Amino acid sequence: MMIEVRTIEQHDYERAHAFQSEYLDREKFPEFVQRVAANPDLYFVAVNGDELIGICYGHPSKKDESVITLQGIAVDLNETKGYARVGIGSRMIRVFESAVKTRGYRKIAVGSADDPTVEKFYLKNGFKPTELVAKGLHYEEYERISIDDYEVGNVRREELWRKYAPKEVIFIFEKSIG
Secondary structure, three states, X not given: OOEEEEXXXXXXXXXXXXXXXXXXXXXXXXXXXXXXXXXXXHEEEEEEOOEEEEEEEEEEOOOOOOEEEEEEEEEOOOOOOOOOOOOHHHHHHHHHHHHHHHOOOOEXXXXXXXXXXXXXXXXXXXXXXXXXXXXXXXXXXXXXXXXXXHHHHHHHHHHHHHHHOOOEEEEEEEEEOO
16 A cells, blocks of 8 residues: 555545545535635645545634644545545644644644544544533533543543533543644
C-alpha cells in the first residue's frame, strides 16, 4: 500500500464530498466547495493511487483565534480493503497538525463522536478531554461541563445521560501544538 496524505485538489472535490457525506457530515456540494475554497490548506485527503480512502479537515475557531477546530476525520472502513485501524487517521492528524502550526495556531479542538473507539483514537493521538456536552434530538445543547480526565469524564457522562436522556453526550478534546 502506498498511501499519500496531501491537501485536497479540485479534481478530488466530488469524491471527497461523497466520502464526507457517507462518513461524516452531509452538506450540499456548492456549500462543500465554498467551505473548502475558504481554507484549502485545511482540507486533506488520503489516497491510495486513484482511490480516495480518507479525509481530514478543519476550520478556524469562531471563539478563539489561536484555536483550529478539527471538523472531521474519517478513513474508509470497508474491512475488505484493510484501511481501517492501520495508522492512516493518525498520519492525517500529524499532517493536519503541521499545517495548522505553520498557520500560527496553538491548539486543535475537536468534538468526538459518541463512540469509545473514536474517543480512544483522539487520546492515542495526544488529545486531552476538556469538556462534555449533552445534546438533544435537534443538537440543542442541554449542558456543558469542564473535565480534565477521561475516566472521570465517563462517570460524569453517565450522570448527564441519567439527568437529560439526551441524543448524545460527547467529549470535547484539545491538543496543544506549539
